Ligand SMILES: NC(=O)C1=CN([C@@H]2O[C@H](COP(=O)(O)OP(=O)(O)OC[C@H]3O[C@@H](n4cnc5c(N)ncnc54)[C@H](O)[C@@H]3O)[C@@H](O)[C@H]2O)C=CC1
């Protein structure tokens with residue numbers, strides 16, 4: 178199968194070599210599409226790669242019913258409707274590290290330009306004026322830089338500002354005093370950062386909590402003559418309040434790379450001589466564009482070849498180290514879910530997944546997602562995947578519980594999945610045997626040792642002589658070969674089960690023949 182990928186914003190040609198090299202990927206570059214043009218095309222594509230221009234709305238996502246992956250060559254995914262992507266089972270990946278350096282360098286360039294009025298002086302000299310009086314600036318040395326948001330870019334800016342011999346103070350909900358000491362900067366509350374900064378720079382994502390975090394009230398808490406910088410996202414600073422604060426003389430200057438509405442060519446703040454601006458250029462370097470295109474292209478190739486994304490945005494991101502450890506359990510977890518889906522026709526109201534033994538030390542969320550994918554795939558086919566499995570399960574009214582316990586009943590690792598319906602509970606346990614692969618080791622209360630693959634036949638019967646023979650004969654009469662067989666019972670003469678692996682699926686009639694035989698309680702065909 179050949180997957181078609183649409184690149185709808187300018188991306189580095191050198192950076193997309195992983196896509197060009199893949200045998201099963203066809204790349205179509207079509208930038209600058211109108212909304213209608215994008216909607217007309219998107220249905221033909223399996224993947225979409227964008228920067229910040231293309232608006233990947235719910236309408237685009239729902240029209241692009243073949244899309245499996247949306248890649249953002251950069252950090253911010255606010256131009257992508259993540260909920261819609263998740264609901265429609267599309268993986269969204271980004272490239273969070275590739276442009277950090279460029280964005281930090283751009284912030285420093287803006288900081289210095291702001292301090293020394295370079296853009297204004299440049300315009301003046303280009304206008305054939307030799308005006309030295311109007312552009313007297315301020316030094317950075319010994320000034321305080323307040324940073325709001327100390328993530329990847331904020332921390333790089335902090336390092337560079339220290340190189341300029343600035344005092345640096347930062348606020349971030351995940352920034353501790355210990356981290357501050359390690360970075361050699363001050364730790365403050367938001368109000369403290371606002372109060373002491375001669376320059377304030379913001380480096381948060383645009384979230385409900387950060388929208389207009391720098392507003393009228395925040396400006397009032399700042400020093401007179403403060404200078405502010407936004408190279409993160411438009412909307413973190415309230416642009417109208419910024420305009421007023423500059424006109425009132427509270428704020429001496431602002432450097433903006435990003436705007437609430439882009440392209441921003443007509444905003445009133447741009448008319449103020451105190452405001453310097455660039456058209457969202459933070460990541461616009463050859464290096465950053467190559468880095469982000471490489472990262473996102475690699476992830477697209479991985480996803481389309483059935484692998485795991487390194488930088489997923491809408492599924493739990495698992496560190497590579499951890500992923501290496503849990504990856505072997507992926508197959509097992511999906512098969513356990515699918516196995517259980519065959520056992521009951523009644524509506525499932527609850528799923529309990531228990532991880533024991535070595536698994537307790539690992540990140541289990543992706544395994545739960547995979548178990549749910551296996552279970553729901555019986556009903557939803559390829560509409561369910563690792564992205565939307567939990568979402569779809571919850572939407573179907575299924576409550577999901579996951580738990581870690583130490584008791585692994587003698588196995589080094591054990592996953593037990595239980596489904597609860599109105600009238601019953603069914604359970605299956607599986608393990609990964611060192612060097613031997615996945616095994617189902619328990620079905621309800623019966624111990625087993627079965628490889629979870631192929632065509633299985635699960636027969637509940639009374640533990641009495643001849644039961645196994647009768648099934649064997651019937652299968653032989655129908656020319657069905659038995660590959661493996663396991664029996665389990667609770668006590669002599671009591672309830673028992675047999676689980677057979679057979680070489681082909683049984684027809685409906687053959688299943689009915691077995692069901693009709695005396696002493697057989699429930700007969701279930703399971704295709705894994
Ligand atoms: N201008 C441009 O071209 C570029 C802009 N960006 C933008 O820069 C921003 C930062 O990017 P990264 O550092 O890579 O992201 P990051 O995720 O590494 O850091 C963001 C930080 O903001 C913090 N934060 C969240 N809510 C906060 C709040 N209410 N108050 C204070 N801190 C808060 C988070 O804890 C996190 O540490 C993003 O908005 C990103 O989209 C990134 C690259 C280029």
Ligand SMILES: O=C(O)CCC(=O)C(=O)O
Nearest residue numbers: 228229251252253460461
């Ligand atoms: O693609 C771009 O140039 C914008 C980069 C950006 O804003 C981001 O990565 O968040």
